[in-house]
Amino acid sequence: MSVPARAPRHLSHVLVALAVGIPALALAWSSTAGAATGVPEPSRPGDDFAGSQILRHEGTSKSGVALTATRGTQGVDVSSHQGNVAWSTLRKSGVRFAYIKATESTSYKNTSFTQQYNGSYKAGIIRGAYHFATPNTSKGATQAKYFLAHGGRWSKDGKTLPGALDLEYNPYGAACYGLSHQGMVNWVRDFSRTYKAKTGRDVVLYTSTKWWKTCTGNNSGFGKTNPLWVPHYGSSVGVLPAGWTYQTLWQYTSTGATVGDHDRFNGNLDRVKALANG
Template structure:
């Protein structure tokens, strides 16, 4: 995952024990085969695993990561890296659902997540327009809405939305209010959270560092373990 609007990585990596909530992680093909037992023994209790990107990529390590985390005792879910430059939101939600993104009410499977953020095609050299996939705010709002509606129709639950406050406010703004239906997964490598995208007032998950105690990115769930279980039950 990409996170560009955050600072103070050292604080993010050393304050795990002082952050309120349930510790967790997210991984992709970059982590390869994950030692889930070690991560669990170190305190992680949930994980998000990258399943898909756009309409032509699936994580080659998805099975080991998704099934392995479940068998070790994790509450886990899958995420899709959205590419509005490739196809519409409904098409990508369908691709996600067909390739690992489905949800079940077993109390161990989190709703699928949409990772919607900076355009990876140009990285740090993005122009302001490229940063937003050369789409207007209302077009990106419609793209997210189509993804959300399609995922909801296919699973019965709303997806989690992952983003940074900087990207979302710059590229989507007030076009589409998902705060009442979609849990928010905030990416911010900061000592504390002070800024949210439009109408969200609280985060459900907080990705606060790109490395640390667990493989992949470091996260925390904003609440007790019992509430995490409720989210997994829909």
């Protein structure tokens, strides 16, 4: 009876190394893609809104003076923090566009979204929705799909802006959500590509220059495709993240009239309409 030849000792070592290496590689890819597991969902999503963590980590202008940007088209952004919004008052004051928080992670929808989103539309204000990102709770594509299913869709009606992705410091832990620079870039790209595949529009990116430098290594790969919405509570918009030569939107104060957060579109109303029309 013939005896099967034993595999060479060095070959068995290679097979063991491969067996160990495959899950390690998978784990590394998962971390890079931002698909962390076992991370709890946000515990107080109603407190998370565009600029909430920018204010906490970066503060306001050194002068502390409430600023009024005079150039461009006036707008606001709101979340459940404001509850029912007096849209007619804002319209009369000159507000012509608004962004409304719709979702966070894959477990939260703004409880005031319907009044805010439909109310702004009925008041003649061009509106859009935004998603507060938590890149450590699920993949970018997963959160983009949740956002799209709960208010984030775009329609070519001339009154709806493309959705926005709110990227700022983690309210619940490490500032960059435990991701490497490349991991964060991959997560943002995953969200952005998914949103565009479903709507045909590039998602607007809300982020501060400091956060972008800290968490993406100041990646320059989105400036030619994604409109920039930058928060900077000072006398000017300040230095922009790499890849962008101008901002589309500037959140210039958190202490404006009626709702607090006020923004300026970098252009006249016809440019706001152009962004809405795609």
